[in-house]
Amino acid sequence: MLSNSELMSDDKVVKVALIGNPNTGKTSLFNQLTGLKQKVGNYPGITVEKKQGLCKLNNTIKAEVTDLPGTYSINPTSLDETLVLDTLLNEKNDSYPDVVVVVVEIENIKRNLLLFTQIKDLKIPTILVINMIDQMKRKGIDIDVKKLEESLNTKIVLASARKKIGIDELKSVILDYKKLDAIPISNITDRIDKEYFTKLKNAFPEFPLYKSWLLITQNNEFDFLNNQQKELVLKFREDLGCIKRYQHKETILRYQIINNVLKDSFKVDKSKASDLRGILDRILTHKIFGYVIFALILLFIFQGIFDWATYPMDLIDGAFASLSSWIKTVLPPGTFTNLIAEGIIPGIGGVVIFIPQIAILFTFISILEETGYMSRVVFLMDKIMRKFGMSGKSVIPLISGTACAIPAIMASRNIGNWKERLVTILVIPFTTCSARLPVYAILIALIIPDKQVLGILNLQGLTMMALYLLGFTAALLSAVLLNSTLKVKGKSLFVIEMPNYKIPSIKNIFYEVVEKTKAFIFGAGKIILAISIVLWFLASNGPSKFKNAEEFVTSKQENKELTESALQKKVASYKLEHSYIGYMGKSIEPAIKPMGYDWKIGIALISSFAAREVFVGALATIYNVDSDSENVGTIKQRMAAEINPDTGKKRFDFPTGVSLLLFYAFAMQCVGTLAIVKRETNSWKWPIFQLVGMGLLAYISAIIAFNIFS
Amino acid sequence: MFKTIANLQIGEKAFIEKLCLDNIPLKLLEMGCLPGIEVQLIQKAPMQDPLYIKVNGSHLAIRRETAEKITIVVK
Incomplete structure (x- = not known):
C-alpha cells in the first residue's frame, strides 16, 4: 500500500503485523509506532480497510507496520478476521510479516493468549506485547516476565501504549527479530x-x-x-x-x-480490584436508567450534528460559492472555466460540506466506543432490534445514517449474522440523512406556515421532526417486512465482549475521525463529483435550440425592454429548458404528473438522483435565481411565486409539497450509497432492489398524498 | 431437569457442565466458555435477553438462545 518511493528510499524494511483481540489497545500501539505516517487502503477485491504505517527502528532500518483487524482467534467468523488469516498463511501476501507482534491486555491475558499460541504454532517469529501495564499495580497483578518468556518461548515487552511506555523497547526487539525462534509452544x-x-x-x-x-x-x-x-x-x-x-x-x-x-x-x-466496572454496569445497563442515559446521549449527538455543524457548513458553503465566482472573474470565459466554476467546484463543495457532520458524528461514536459504552448499548438494544430483524449492533449504523448512509453502511460490518446485517444495510437509506435537510428545509418553508403551536413549539420545526420520525419508522417497518420475506441463511453466533470502561484517548479518536472522514471523501466523494460533472454537461449542452438560445430570446419582442441581467436570466432559463437535461425532464413529465410535478421539477428530480441535496441548486437554476447567492430566501420567493398553468394555483402548493417531501423521504437518490451497498454485499442485486423498492414506495406514496390533499 | 446459563439468577455462579457441541460455535469456546469453568450471570437485559456473563475472566453478552444450550452445575 505504501508507495514505491517510500519503500525504495531504504531497502531495509521489516514487515511487522500487529495482531490482537479487540479492546487490547492495539490501535493505540499502532498510532504510537507510526504516528501520522499512516495509510489506509483497501485490500484488493474486498472493502476491508488495510491500515499500514512506517516506523523508524534506527537510522537505516524501518518497519512497515500493518494493523490487522482485531480478532479473538485465527479461525475467522467475519470478513475482517478472514483477512488476518490470509495475511498469516499466504506468503505471497504483500503484508506477509517477517515478525508478528501479538498485543494482549493485562486484564484479559488468559483469553488473549489463545490467539498468541495459535500464531506461534504457525512458526512465524512472534513478539508478545503485554499492554496496559500501568494498571498493573491498581489491579493487584503481578507478572513473572522471565518465567512467562521461557514457557511461551518468546520475547515479552511490557508496554502501555497510551502512556508511551515500552515503545522504544518494542522497536529494538523488532529490530532483532531474527534472534527470535519460531518454535511452537507445544505439540x-x-x-x-x-x-x-x-x-x-x-x-x-x-x-x-x-x-x-x-x-x-x-x-x-x-x-x-x-x-x-x-x-x-x-x-x-x-x-x-x-x-x-x-x-x-x-x-x-x-x-x-x-x-x-x-x-x-x-x-x-x-x-485490590475495585468494582467501578460493576457500579457503572448496574447504572448503564439498568432497565430504566440505561435507556434514559442512552436517549440523552443520542439527543446530545443530534444536537451536535444538526446545530453545531451548521456553522462550519455555512462557512464551507459560502467559501465554495465565492471560489466559483472568483474563478469566473480570473479565468477567461469559456467552456473550460464553466466546467471548473459550475461543475467541478460545486461538485467538490457538495462533498466537503458534509465533512463537519461526519467528523462530529464519528467523534461521538469513537468516544462511545473507546470508553466501552457502545457494548452496553448493543446489550440494551439487541432484543428490541431483533424484533425488527436486526441486531443490537445495528443501532450504531442507524444512528450514523442520520449524518450519511455511506459510513453507516460501512459501520454495519461487525454484525456477524448475515441476514441481520443485510436487513440493516437495506433499511439504512430510509434514515433522514443530512443530504435531505436542505430539501426538507425549503419545502417546509414553502408549504407549512411559520406558526407557533401550544405556545412553545414551532409548526415548521414539528414537521421537520415528523419527517425524522417518518424516516426511522420507514426503516423499522421495512426491516420487519424484509425480515419475514428474505430467504437468506443467517445463522451465526451473537457474542460480544463487554470491555472494561476506559477513559478515551484523544489521539485514537483523532486518528479514527481523520480516517473515517477520509474514507467518506475518497469513497463517496469521487462519485458525487463525477455525477456533478455529468449533470453540468447535460445542463450546459443541448441540441440546436440550445445553441441558438441567445439569438432566439433576444429577438423575441416581449424581451426587448428587459435589462441586461434580466435578459441573461431569461436566456439561462431558456437554455436549461432546451438542454439535454431539460429534454430529459420533459420526457419524464407524464410519469411524474400523477405526483403533481411538471418538467421543471422533473429536472430537479433527475439532477438529484445522484445526490439529493442537488435539488435546491437545480431549482435555483431552473427558476433562474442567481444561484451564486445561495440565498434560500430568494429561491423560496421565486418558487412561491411560480404558478401552475393547469390549475392557475401555486406550483408549490400543499399537495405538491407533501408529495415531494414523501418522495424525498423514501426514494433512493444517492449514487454513493448504491455503490457502497454493491461493494458491501458484493452483488448488484441488493442496490438494484433498494433502488426499485424505495423508488416504488416513494412514487406510490407521493401519488396517494397528492391525490388526498388535492 | 438440567439447568442452563439461562436459568441463572443475577449474581449467581455455576460451573459449565457441557456445551452442546453441534450447536455451539467454536467462537464461544475460544472466548473462554469451556466445560468445567465457572460462569457468573452479571446482568440480564430487559426481556431477559441477552445475558451478560463473566466466564474465565472474560465479560461477554450472549443471547438467551445460546445460553440455553450451555448446561451448568450449580455449586
Whole structure:
C-alpha cells in the first residue's frame, strides 16, 4: 500500500503485523509506532480497510507496520478476521510479516493468549506485547516476565501504549527479530489425534503442520495453493464432523496450556480490584436508567450534528460559492472555466460540506466506543432490534445514517449474522440523512406556515421532526417486512465482549475521525463529483435550440425592454429548458404528473438522483435565481411565486409539497450509497432492489398524498 | 431437569457442565466458555435477553438462545 518511493528510499524494511483481540489497545500501539505516517487502503477485491504505517527502528532500518483487524482467534467468523488469516498463511501476501507482534491486555491475558499460541504454532517469529501495564499495580497483578518468556518461548515487552511506555523497547526487539525462534509452544496436534495429524503432515510436507490444519478447517478458497494442494484440502474437508470435534478439542487444550503457563507466572490479588466496572454496569445497563442515559446521549449527538455543524457548513458553503465566482472573474470565459466554476467546484463543495457532520458524528461514536459504552448499548438494544430483524449492533449504523448512509453502511460490518446485517444495510437509506435537510428545509418553508403551536413549539420545526420520525419508522417497518420475506441463511453466533470502561484517548479518536472522514471523501466523494460533472454537461449542452438560445430570446419582442441581467436570466432559463437535461425532464413529465410535478421539477428530480441535496441548486437554476447567492430566501420567493398553468394555483402548493417531501423521504437518490451497498454485499442485486423498492414506495406514496390533499 | 446459563439468577455462579457441541460455535469456546469453568450471570437485559456473563475472566453478552444450550452445575 505504501508507495514505491517510500519503500525504495531504504531497502531495509521489516514487515511487522500487529495482531490482537479487540479492546487490547492495539490501535493505540499502532498510532504510537507510526504516528501520522499512516495509510489506509483497501485490500484488493474486498472493502476491508488495510491500515499500514512506517516506523523508524534506527537510522537505516524501518518497519512497515500493518494493523490487522482485531480478532479473538485465527479461525475467522467475519470478513475482517478472514483477512488476518490470509495475511498469516499466504506468503505471497504483500503484508506477509517477517515478525508478528501479538498485543494482549493485562486484564484479559488468559483469553488473549489463545490467539498468541495459535500464531506461534504457525512458526512465524512472534513478539508478545503485554499492554496496559500501568494498571498493573491498581489491579493487584503481578507478572513473572522471565518465567512467562521461557514457557511461551518468546520475547515479552511490557508496554502501555497510551502512556508511551515500552515503545522504544518494542522497536529494538523488532529490530532483532531474527534472534527470535519460531518454535511452537507445544505439540498440541499430537495430543488431539496423533495419527490424523501425521496423515495431514504427510499430505502437506511443505507447510508447518498448524498451517495445514488451518487450511483444511476453513471454508475459504485459498488462491495461493496449487491445484493439487487444493484437491487435498477438499479431501480433508470432507470429514467435517471430525474437523469440528478436533477444533473444539484444540481450543480446550490451548486453554489448558495457557492456564498451566499462567499458574506460575501471573498472579492477581483480587482484594485490590475495585468494582467501578460493576457500579457503572448496574447504572448503564439498568432497565430504566440505561435507556434514559442512552436517549440523552443520542439527543446530545443530534444536537451536535444538526446545530453545531451548521456553522462550519455555512462557512464551507459560502467559501465554495465565492471560489466559483472568483474563478469566473480570473479565468477567461469559456467552456473550460464553466466546467471548473459550475461543475467541478460545486461538485467538490457538495462533498466537503458534509465533512463537519461526519467528523462530529464519528467523534461521538469513537468516544462511545473507546470508553466501552457502545457494548452496553448493543446489550440494551439487541432484543428490541431483533424484533425488527436486526441486531443490537445495528443501532450504531442507524444512528450514523442520520449524518450519511455511506459510513453507516460501512459501520454495519461487525454484525456477524448475515441476514441481520443485510436487513440493516437495506433499511439504512430510509434514515433522514443530512443530504435531505436542505430539501426538507425549503419545502417546509414553502408549504407549512411559520406558526407557533401550544405556545412553545414551532409548526415548521414539528414537521421537520415528523419527517425524522417518518424516516426511522420507514426503516423499522421495512426491516420487519424484509425480515419475514428474505430467504437468506443467517445463522451465526451473537457474542460480544463487554470491555472494561476506559477513559478515551484523544489521539485514537483523532486518528479514527481523520480516517473515517477520509474514507467518506475518497469513497463517496469521487462519485458525487463525477455525477456533478455529468449533470453540468447535460445542463450546459443541448441540441440546436440550445445553441441558438441567445439569438432566439433576444429577438423575441416581449424581451426587448428587459435589462441586461434580466435578459441573461431569461436566456439561462431558456437554455436549461432546451438542454439535454431539460429534454430529459420533459420526457419524464407524464410519469411524474400523477405526483403533481411538471418538467421543471422533473429536472430537479433527475439532477438529484445522484445526490439529493442537488435539488435546491437545480431549482435555483431552473427558476433562474442567481444561484451564486445561495440565498434560500430568494429561491423560496421565486418558487412561491411560480404558478401552475393547469390549475392557475401555486406550483408549490400543499399537495405538491407533501408529495415531494414523501418522495424525498423514501426514494433512493444517492449514487454513493448504491455503490457502497454493491461493494458491501458484493452483488448488484441488493442496490438494484433498494433502488426499485424505495423508488416504488416513494412514487406510490407521493401519488396517494397528492391525490388526498388535492 | 438440567439447568442452563439461562436459568441463572443475577449474581449467581455455576460451573459449565457441557456445551452442546453441534450447536455451539467454536467462537464461544475460544472466548473462554469451556466445560468445567465457572460462569457468573452479571446482568440480564430487559426481556431477559441477552445475558451478560463473566466466564474465565472474560465479560461477554450472549443471547438467551445460546445460553440455553450451555448446561451448568450449580455449586
